[in-house]
Every structure is written in structure tokens, then in C-alpha cells.
Amino acid sequence: MIDVIELRNITKIFPGIIANDDITLKVRQGEIHALLGENGAGKSTLMSVLFGLYRPEKGSIFINGQEAHIANPNDANRYGIGMVHQHFKLVHNFTVLENVVLGVETVHNGVLSMAEARKKVVELSKRYNLFVEPDHLISDISVGMQQRVEILKMLYRENNILIFDEPTAVLTPQEIDELMKIMKELISEGKTILFITHKLNEIKAVADRVSILRKGRLIDTVDVATTSKESLSEMMVGRKVMLEVEKKLAEPKEVILEVKNMSIKSKHHGKNAVHNVSFKVRRGEILCIAGIEGNGQTDLVYGLTGLSKLSSGEIHYKSVNLADKSIRYRSISGIAHIPEDRHKHGLVLDYNLAENLILQTYFTPKFQNKGFLDFKKIYTNADQVIQKYDIRSGNGSRSITRSMSGGNQQKAIVGRELETNPDLLIAVQPTRGLDVGAIEYIHKTLIDQRDQGKAVILVSLELNEVMSVSDRILVMYEGEIVGQADPAKISQQELGLYMSGSKREEVIE
Amino acid sequence: MKAFLAKPTVQKIVAALLSIFFGLIFGFLILLVASLLREKASYPFDAFYTIFTGGLRYTGLRGFGIILRFISPILLTGLSVGFAFKTGLFNIGASGQFVAGGFTAAYIAIKWTFIPLEYLWIVALLGAVLVGGIVGMISGLLKAYRNVNEVISSIMLNYIAMITVSNLISVIKDANNPSRTQPPLARIPTLGLDKIFGSNTADMGIFIAIAVALLIYVVLEKTTFGYELKACGYNRNAARYAGINDRLGITLSMTIAGALSGLGGALVYISAITKVFDSLLVLAPEGFDGISVALLGMSNPLGIIFSASFIAILKGAGPSLARSGFNDEVVKIMTAVIIYASAFSLIFREKLGALINRKGTKS
Structure with a gap:
């Protein structure tokens, strides 16, 4: 040849x-x-x-x-x-x-x-x-x-x-x-x-x-x-990788988040991007929101994290209604958010890695004193996170994040969010664009979080990920929840039917 | 040596020095060409020496005082532009903020007789900071809440401020001498600088300007407040995601930028010489010098102290050039070329980086 x-x-x-x-x-x-x-x-x-x-x-x-x-x-x-x-x-x-x-x-x-x-x-x-x-x-x-x-x-x-x-x-x-x-x-x-x-x-x-x-x-x-x-x-x-996700059966505990009749207006058209959505998340489970891109998952997450205002509905989290609370309030009370778009929301690309790793915590006594940043602690923190999450870059904690590869940027975000030790982790497409090794690592981390009694909401477009990582699946179609499924009992084909809107059922909890 | 040269800060400084070097060379070439084309006797080498030394060979100590006086306003407008730039905003409105602040200071120093005379200059400065800040805040609010480009709104505000001030001058006109404004009752203390350098030269303004530069440096680089403002500027969405109030951040950035320019205006209009408001139909050049100063100083407050001083030296040399047979436009050309070159400084830095790396791999 x-x-x-x-x-x-x-x-x-x-x-x-x-x-x-x-x-x-x-x-x-x-x-x-x-x-x-x-x-x-x-x-x-x-x-x-x-x-x-x-x-x-x-x-x-x-x-x-x-x-x-x-x-x-x-x-x-x-x-x-x-x-x-x-x-x-x-x-x-x-x-x-x-x-x-x-x-x-x-x-x-x-x-x-x-x-x-x-x-x-x-x-x-x-x-x-x-x-x-x-x-x-x-x-x-x-x-x-x-x-x-x-x-x-x-x-x-x-x-x-x-x-x-x-x-x-x-x-x-x-x-x-x-x-x-x-x-x-x-x-x-x-x-x-x-x-x-x-x-x-x-x-x-x-x-x-x-x-x-x-x-x-x-x-x-x-x-x-x-x-x-x-x-x-x-x-x-360069080493053996587990392609199948290994996990124990979930042991769901008390409800940590309850969303009631949440609706959010769309920014693009007159209709609701999220329409009358209700669901619960328990400690110790990974709830997956599945669906084809653009069916309201992004807006749902914006509503939960405070990036978008609700037009109606309530978000009960640890017995507080979050609906009118600020983003900062939600983050302090233990909600971490791995955003869908790491360049838009996840990182300040012109800050160096250390500065990005304190994006959610720069104001806490850990990193500042009377309004002055404590750079010694900031760089020590960065070195720890870099080591723990294996974030690779040209100049270590002083690398400008813009110059880092996508996978390492993502690891930096994941590391930062997990270091806040959240009670509820909202991860949107956390493995998008990552390689097998990094995906394995992130899946393991999500399951670890669950096993520690944290609640995890995973929004994903990858059916493989949905099927292998989640404990419970909700399917979104045109802003509504059209189905609930147990990943052990549903086939990918059937899930696909829900996702494309050809099948729906009332979800009552 | 290589590690030293590879540091970003070192590269920045070297790039800035290269820009200055190119500017000076270009200016010198113009001097040469001009002297060849002219019949009148002129001495390019002599003129170049004059420029390089800020004309001090003719003006002496007094000239040094004048250069110090030139520094403070452009240092502050430079900080204004640089601060906004560091927080991701482009403040072209330094000119208007400068005039608004300057007028406010003059007005207070002339009219607010109810304030004890020894405090009046302080109140005048604060008034200038406030009014300059308000002018800047308008652009900030428009950007934060209506996403109006701050470049456009601040350019327009330059004219609004300039013409408003022109119309208000009558309030502080001298009744006996209508071509002049009344002299301010209070001026910025000279701290004895007038005794060293002679009258009508430097006053405390230079110390105020440098202190403010240091303060801005600390705020930007060392505080959580600066961290928030820079985050808003670099990536508004990420700042919001992190729970920072992005609208407040953008508004505050422009307000502070405006306040800095306003203070710059005050330092001129109630200084030892007191610039006179006559017909204000030209935008205050100090505002645009601020852009040059910020560019050359790489928006770093410490860098801006040096770049403002350098440009002030060039300006100081202007009047002395006549002795070598040139006029002071040469200085303006040189300044312009330096600014051009510093806009290209990114290219210098890249070339520099590549050069160092190539050497590194060979050895």
C-alpha cells in the first residue's frame, strides 16, 4: 500500500x-x-x-x-x-x-x-x-x-x-x-x-x-x-484505566434540595425555558438530568445557582427558600457549581491559576485579612490543589489559565469546587472534551462525593455517562421533566425516546 | 541572566524601554532631517541633548520644579486610564473628568468662604474627586446596566463636561477683569518647594499624586476589592458566577477612574500657578496624555509613575528647544512615536521571549 x-x-x-x-x-x-x-x-x-x-x-x-x-x-x-x-x-x-x-x-x-x-x-x-x-x-x-x-x-x-x-x-x-x-x-x-x-x-x-x-x-x-x-x-x-464506572449501590438519605414548580423565562423567545419543574435531591445520590442540548437544562442550573431569576417557583435547600437569595449566599451555604462553559463562567482566563482557585473563597478569612489578600496562603493553597487534582501547566500556580489546556482548566475548576467541601454539587457536562484518564477521575470523584453523603446533580448530554454514573435519571424535554428512570432498568433506546419527546410520563414524587 | 530576562515583569520593562528608545531615535532623525532642510541655523545634536535632559541645562532648578508640576496631572489621568484598563474598561473620558474636577476645585476654592481657609484646599480636592467620580460613574452605570460601550459614553462625556464647564465659568469670573477668573482663596500647600525651585513651580500635588499611585497599586494588587474589580473587568460572567456583584464592580471601577482624573484637574486648577479657565473649546490635553502615560506604563501604577515623569521631562524640554533652532512640536512627535511603539510593545515582548528561548535551547 x-x-x-x-x-x-x-x-x-x-x-x-x-x-x-x-x-x-x-x-x-x-x-x-x-x-x-x-x-x-x-x-x-x-x-x-x-x-x-x-x-x-x-x-x-x-x-x-x-x-x-x-x-x-x-x-x-x-x-x-x-x-x-x-x-x-x-x-x-x-x-x-x-x-x-x-x-x-x-x-x-x-x-x-x-x-x-x-x-x-x-x-x-x-x-x-x-x-x-x-x-x-x-x-x-x-x-x-x-x-x-x-x-x-x-x-x-x-x-x-x-x-x-x-x-x-x-x-x-x-x-x-x-x-x-x-x-x-x-x-x-x-x-x-x-x-x-x-x-x-x-x-x-x-x-x-x-x-x-x-x-x-x-x-x-x-x-x-x-x-x-x-x-x-x-x-x-500510560496505565490501566477502568472504562466501566465502579460504584456501590446508592444509599439515599434525607432530602437536601426540593424544587417546586420552578419556571424560568427564556432569553431567546417568549416561552418558558424551564416550565413548572419540580423534583427532589437526596444526600447520597447522584441525580442526572438528561436531555438533548438546549432543552432547558442550562437554564435549570442557572436557576438553581442564582445566575438566572425564577419567574415562579421555590427552591428549598436545607429548609431555606433560595429563590430570592444571591449567588454568594448559595455558594456559602454549600452549593458548588461546575459550570457548563468553563471559559464563560468557570475561569477568569487572565488570572493565574492560584487566583482562579480562590474565585469562590477569596473573601473568606482563609485567604484575606482586613480586605488584604494573603498571597502566601493563596499560593500554598494552589500548590496543594494542583498536587491533589494533578493539574498540569507551564508555570505551576503562576500559569495564566488562558495558556492551559482545556482538560487542565477543567481539572482546576473541579478541584476548586470540591475544595469548598460542598453539600450539593451541581456538575454540568463535567467531562466535556476530556480524555479517558480525566473522565475516569472525575466520575470517581462524583461517586466519592455521593458516598460521603453529599448530593450530586449531574447534567450530561452523553448517554454513556448518564447510564453509568447516575443513580436516578430525570429527562428534560422542551423545559419540562418528561420522565424519571432508574439507570439499571432502562435501556439507552428507551431513554432516547424520552429525550426526543416521543414518550412522556407524569413524574410524581 | 536568562531566568532574569524570562520574567514577565522584566520583559515588560525592557519592552517599554525599547519603545522609548525607538521614539527618541525617530525624534532624532526628524531633528536631523529638519536641520538639513532648513536654511536657518539649527543644531540637532544640541537639541537632542536638550530633550534628553528635559531642558534643565537652560532652566536649571526652576525647570526641575516645572517638570515636577507637569508630572502630577498626567500621573493622575494616567492612573485613571490605567486603573480602568486593569479592570477591563477603557476610559477615554479622562479629559472631561479632569475638567469637571478642575472646575469644581476652583469653584470651591473661590466661593466656599464659609469653610475655614486652612481646610479649604482639602475640601476643594475632595469636591473634585467627587465630581470627577460622578462623571466617570455615568459611563460605569451605562455600561453596567445598559451595556453601553464605555468608550463611546466617555468620549461623549468629554464634550458634555467641557462645554458645561465653559458655560459655568462666568460664575467664577473676576468682575474687575472679565478675561480672568477670580484667584482661588486657597491653594495646595507648597511645603517649601517654592523656596527650593522658585515660585510658580512644584507644590504638594506631586506628593499627593505619587501617594495616590501607591494606593491604587495596593488596592489593585493586594486587596480583595481589587481582586473583585479585576475579575469583573476580565470576565464579567465568571465574576457573577463567583457571586461578585458585577454591575457594582463595573460602576465602581469607572467611578474611581473618574475620581482620579478629577483629582488631577484639581491639582492643576488650584495649584501654585493656577491655570486659568479661558475659552474652553479644546478638550483638556492632560486627559489624552493620560492614555499615553498608561500605555507606556503598562497600566501598572508603579510603571505609570515613571512614564508620567518621562513624558513630563519631554514636555519640560519643549520651550528650550528654540535655543537650538527648533520648535517644541518635535517633542510632541517624539511622544507620539513612543506611544505608537509602546502599543507595539507586545510584539517586542514576543520577539524578546523567542530570542531568549532560542538562546536557551542552543546552549
Whole structure:
């Protein structure tokens, strides 16, 4: 078989870190080649080198056996390499068609001629079953559709080597299935795919071979069919990992939180984002709020934590009605919140790690005296949390959080919230974008919290997580709770029916 | 050595010095070119020396006093812009806040005869702080509650403040000499500085300005209050999530920024020389100097003390340039180039960092 890409001895150094250490990687024509690794293992860096976004310090790139000099993405494009970035590069107030042709417009006598482009786009969309409408605005279409536009962009440029950087991180389970189908379609048309991921299921589902990176080094390249998930994760993390969550049966104790008829107005439309929701949470249980993204889970959490005002309803927590209490009051009385969006809410990215680790507690006597911050204690605290939660960064407690990897940012938030020793932990998508090792750790921590008699509310979009971690599931659909389930007794399919609104039942406690 | 150079603070300082260096070189080139193009005799090397020494070779001790006097207002407007910037806000309204504060101080020092004379200057300063603060607060409130961009609201307030003050000047006009305002009854104490440097030069204002700079440094870097304000500025949503009242934070930041500029105005208008309010149809340049000072000082209150002093030295040299056959516009060009260069200081810092790292890996 021909090696369509060969990366030879690639070394890429960033200040303070060797992102790629002498990596040699061969990709065969027509295969789906997965790149597996933890956050910060160097997968994205390596692909950025191939795509011309970074210049490596050492090493060379061969495309179809010829040495290629790729100094920028335009060069990469000339070699037929295209890339779908994790965060899409689309112009939101342009149509699909305009986005696809952007940069390679057909021009007749200085005037744009879209007719040809449209024909080609429609044709491509049909051929690969992408079902993209050329005239829709990007801002009006779903994230899954936007990703297809990115794919279409590569096809339009007649790229043969397609790089996908964690394409499933932003997709719903259904969209993931469809993406997998599209990828197989692309292969059958003779394309070659490089697929960055840290999800083992996806590799098992589509990839032919997988290269495992760890701490900037290539560990091995293996055939997917003959390698077990367990050994893949071991190669990735460098130790044995429990893929199944181990936990004892829950022992629910007294009710700590009771929500009665909570409604919250939507910021986007006139209707309620959360409508007449009631439920209870007990100490010693993990209650999971499941649902497809955008069905009111975010607003429900905002209501519980005080980020949004309730339009009606009550929140009884340890015999106090929280409905009109401040965010600070709720946090002091033992509610911790791992937010959904770590950049928006979770961190002040321009503060260093130590400063971020006291975001909820800077005003307590532990870290201040008469209004003056006690930096000695703040840095000692940071060093402890860093050690305990294995937060990795360039400059330790003095690293600016903006410069840290997503996984380590998340660990910092989790560490900070757990260090407040909460009675009720509200965790929203706590493992989003994390690798197997970190996910294992966070799941274990959630269960630990439960076993210590704390209450945990877990909001998650990942069905696997919902099924394996929770003790009780509530399903939200269009702002309402439409079902309650015991994860031991319900199948994923049935849960899916509740989530899509095809099935509902009154939930009475 | 390498570890020393790798420190962010050191890199910042080196970058600032590089900006100054470029500004001076550019200014010198202009002097050279100008002297080649002109028929009148001029001495570029001589002029450059004059600029570099703030003109002290001609003005002597008295000139030093004048430079000290130049420092205090731009130090305070610099702090105003820098403080707002550290808390994530861009205060372009220093000019208006400065004039509003200056007028208030003058008004109190002229009209509030019911206050014992020895305390009057203090009340005047406090009044300036209050009024400057209110002007700043307007932008803050608009930003906090209506999400109005503070750049726009504070620019507009510059004009509102300037024209309002122009219209109010008649209140403090001298009845016998309509072209002038009445002299203030109380002025900022000179603490004997007038005896050292001669009259009409420095007064206690310079000490007030430096003390305020130190205070702002402590508030920003050492207190929970500063921590809250910076959190609101850097990431309003995260501040809210952490239970900080973000609206209050933003409002207070702009209020404090306004108060600082207002104090700057007071230090000028009831100082030993007492600038005269005549027709106020130009925005107070001290406000815009504040932006330069804050940029060059990297918004750090301690850095701002130095950058304000440096720019004051350049300004002090202006009048003496005529002796070498140039006019003082050269100084303005140099200042402008330095500000330009310091806006690029991020690039200097990156290059510097890369250079150090490359050396590090080679060795």
C-alpha cells in the first residue's frame, strides 16, 4: 500500500514544552487513521504542523513520496490537505454557499459568478449525502450542519487528505452516527481521513488504524480491529484505566434540595425555558438530568445557582427558600457549581491559576485579612490543589489559565469546587472534551462525593455517562421533566425516546 | 541572566524601554532631517541633548520644579486610564473628568468662604474627586446596566463636561477683569518647594499624586476589592458566577477612574500657578496624555509613575528647544512615536521571549 502522508521525525517546541518529540507517522491511501491521545498529548499540534499552521523545529513531511514544504494552509491546500477545526471557521452572516467558496471564488471579468459554484456544491452535497441547503445562513443552521459545511469546503477544494480535529465533541449522539456514515462515504470515494479524537468508541466504529500519542511522543501505530479498547486506553494514558464506572449501590438519605414548580423565562423567545419543574435531591445520590442540548437544562442550573431569576417557583435547600437569595449566599451555604462553559463562567482566563482557585473563597478569612489578600496562603493553597487534582501547566500556580489546556482548566475548576467541601454539587457536562484518564477521575470523584453523603446533580448530554454514573435519571424535554428512570432498568433506546419527546410520563414524587 | 530576562515583569520593562528608545531615535532623525532642510541655523545634536535632559541645562532648578508640576496631572489621568484598563474598561473620558474636577476645585476654592481657609484646599480636592467620580460613574452605570460601550459614553462625556464647564465659568469670573477668573482663596500647600525651585513651580500635588499611585497599586494588587474589580473587568460572567456583584464592580471601577482624573484637574486648577479657565473649546490635553502615560506604563501604577515623569521631562524640554533652532512640536512627535511603539510593545515582548528561548535551547 502507498503511504499518502509520511511525517518524519517531527519535533515542535513551544516555550516550556515539547509538544511533538521526534514523531514519525505514516498514513496509507484510503484509510481512516485515528490519532488518539490525552489532552495536551500533541495531536492537534501535529496536525497543525501538517496543515501548515506551525513550522516544526525539526523533521520533514512527505506527500505521496515527495518531500513537501508546507509553510501555510494555502500550501497544504495545494497538496490536497483540508482540515475541519474543532471550532469551525465559518462566517456566520454568510450563506452556506458563500462560506464554501470563500477564498476560491469563481470570477468572470471581476464579477463573482456563483452559478457554477452552486452547481458544484449541490452536486457534492448530493453525492456525499450531506443534505446541505446552499442558501441557508450559517447562523440559522445547527452545529452538525455547520460541520458538514466545513466538510463541503474541503470537498469543494478537491482535498484528498481530510483532517478532522475532534469532530464529535460538539455533536449530539444522532449527529455523531451520521458523521461516521459520512466519513465512511468519503473513504469509499478514495479520500484519506486523519481523525483526532480521544473517544475509544468512535475509533472502534470507524477507524482502520490508530496512532497513539502520549506526552508529545508517538507510542505506537496499531490496527484497530485487532486491538482492544482496554489496551488502547492503556497506551494512551500510560496505565490501566477502568472504562466501566465502579460504584456501590446508592444509599439515599434525607432530602437536601426540593424544587417546586420552578419556571424560568427564556432569553431567546417568549416561552418558558424551564416550565413548572419540580423534583427532589437526596444526600447520597447522584441525580442526572438528561436531555438533548438546549432543552432547558442550562437554564435549570442557572436557576438553581442564582445566575438566572425564577419567574415562579421555590427552591428549598436545607429548609431555606433560595429563590430570592444571591449567588454568594448559595455558594456559602454549600452549593458548588461546575459550570457548563468553563471559559464563560468557570475561569477568569487572565488570572493565574492560584487566583482562579480562590474565585469562590477569596473573601473568606482563609485567604484575606482586613480586605488584604494573603498571597502566601493563596499560593500554598494552589500548590496543594494542583498536587491533589494533578493539574498540569507551564508555570505551576503562576500559569495564566488562558495558556492551559482545556482538560487542565477543567481539572482546576473541579478541584476548586470540591475544595469548598460542598453539600450539593451541581456538575454540568463535567467531562466535556476530556480524555479517558480525566473522565475516569472525575466520575470517581462524583461517586466519592455521593458516598460521603453529599448530593450530586449531574447534567450530561452523553448517554454513556448518564447510564453509568447516575443513580436516578430525570429527562428534560422542551423545559419540562418528561420522565424519571432508574439507570439499571432502562435501556439507552428507551431513554432516547424520552429525550426526543416521543414518550412522556407524569413524574410524581 | 536568562531566568532574569524570562520574567514577565522584566520583559515588560525592557519592552517599554525599547519603545522609548525607538521614539527618541525617530525624534532624532526628524531633528536631523529638519536641520538639513532648513536654511536657518539649527543644531540637532544640541537639541537632542536638550530633550534628553528635559531642558534643565537652560532652566536649571526652576525647570526641575516645572517638570515636577507637569508630572502630577498626567500621573493622575494616567492612573485613571490605567486603573480602568486593569479592570477591563477603557476610559477615554479622562479629559472631561479632569475638567469637571478642575472646575469644581476652583469653584470651591473661590466661593466656599464659609469653610475655614486652612481646610479649604482639602475640601476643594475632595469636591473634585467627587465630581470627577460622578462623571466617570455615568459611563460605569451605562455600561453596567445598559451595556453601553464605555468608550463611546466617555468620549461623549468629554464634550458634555467641557462645554458645561465653559458655560459655568462666568460664575467664577473676576468682575474687575472679565478675561480672568477670580484667584482661588486657597491653594495646595507648597511645603517649601517654592523656596527650593522658585515660585510658580512644584507644590504638594506631586506628593499627593505619587501617594495616590501607591494606593491604587495596593488596592489593585493586594486587596480583595481589587481582586473583585479585576475579575469583573476580565470576565464579567465568571465574576457573577463567583457571586461578585458585577454591575457594582463595573460602576465602581469607572467611578474611581473618574475620581482620579478629577483629582488631577484639581491639582492643576488650584495649584501654585493656577491655570486659568479661558475659552474652553479644546478638550483638556492632560486627559489624552493620560492614555499615553498608561500605555507606556503598562497600566501598572508603579510603571505609570515613571512614564508620567518621562513624558513630563519631554514636555519640560519643549520651550528650550528654540535655543537650538527648533520648535517644541518635535517633542510632541517624539511622544507620539513612543506611544505608537509602546502599543507595539507586545510584539517586542514576543520577539524578546523567542530570542531568549532560542538562546536557551542552543546552549
